[in-house]
Amino acid sequence: MDLNGKVYYALLSGSYQSLALEELRSILDVESSYYSLDLVLDGIALFRSDIRDVKIIVDRAGFIKEVGLALAISDSYLNGDWARDVSSSLGDLEVKIDVTRFKGFGGFSELDIIKALCPRLKCRLKSSNILRVLASEGLIIAGLMIDKAKFKSLESRRPRRRPFFAPGSLDPQISRLFVNLSRLKRGGVFLDPFCGTGGFALEACSMGASRVICGDIDWAMSLGALQNLRYYECDGRVLTLISDATRIPLSEYSVDAIATDPPYGRSSSTKKRLYAELTLEFLSEAKRVAKKNSYIVYAGPYNEQPWVLARDASLNITGRFHMFVHGNLVREIVVAKV
Missing domain, CATH: 3.40.50.150 (Vaccinia Virus protein VP39)
Known part of the structure; x- marks a missing residue:
């Protein structure tokens, strides 16, 4: 999938994913004049939108857990182009890597991802900038977290x-x-x-x-x-x-x-x-x-x-x-x- 232009990711509630996806559509209907859902995987939706502030989504939502900026997508973390795209998107930004595998997708550990990415990135254990690595249905997505839902x-x-x-x-x-x-x-x-x-x-x-x-x-x-x-x-x-x-x-x-x-x-x-x-x-x-x-x-x-x-x-x-x-x-x- 081509990630040219600004593409966002949303993490959906695992309990009722179809409802979470409809909630995402509903919020985008209200808060933007344009959007498209580019890809829906187990637990993840990738979308484009002219929404003024993507944080509005998790501020409003009941079943959307997180939103962020999608940086790169591939079918393997060993793909050199994927790692290069992540590096070029982040530049000199210091990040902490966080890996999530949905229903066991992705035969790799967090250490494997760190070894693949950190030689190219400024990886830090305590950075407030979270680089999400999300694996679902045979694909791996890297994204920079923007905001999490405050369900508390x-x-x-x-x-x-x-x-x-x-x-x-x-x-x-x-x-x-x-x-x-x-x-x-x-x-x-x-x-x-x-x-x-x-x-x-x-x-x-x-x-x-x-x-x-x-x-x-x-x-x-x-x-x-x-x-x-x-x-x-x-x-x-x-x-x-x-x-x-x-x-x-x-x-x-x-x-x-x-x-x-x-x-x-x-x-x-x-x-x-x-x-x-x-x-x-x-x-x-x-x-x-x-x-x-x-x-x-x-x-x-x-x-x-x-x-x-x-x-x-x-x-x-x-x-x-x-x-x-x-x-x-x-x-x-x-x-x-x-």
């Missing part, structure tokens, strides 16, 4: 660390994923009409939404969500509603992005309404309040075929993804365009 920053927003907790709340990493898949832009208006304890609203607020609308038919949930949003100092930009998701009290074309997790599963209440009936009515309302070409992201039990509801609501389905929850539940995440 999400720890303070985990469901049991919030003032108000309810069973079934999604963790902030997954909530962040949903919001990113909705293509929320900074300064945009975000809606979650099945808001629960406010997890999606918290992440939308942290991503720079100008207005976050958090609605739930259960007054205790709405008040609990408001308590959480106040605790994390998001309440100034958030409107919390006690409202029915099938009768959203908003005007037409007033929302830029919608992400939500309708009730289903062991710990959720649908107020005696079937998941399919409730979700189809919600999608009809979501179409009314969403701006043209905006995205609606929602989930449901795989065996209920949630994607069929988007089709029945005349939405354009752009993605379907599956996430194992427990033995009796596989969550299907549907991404649809208005």
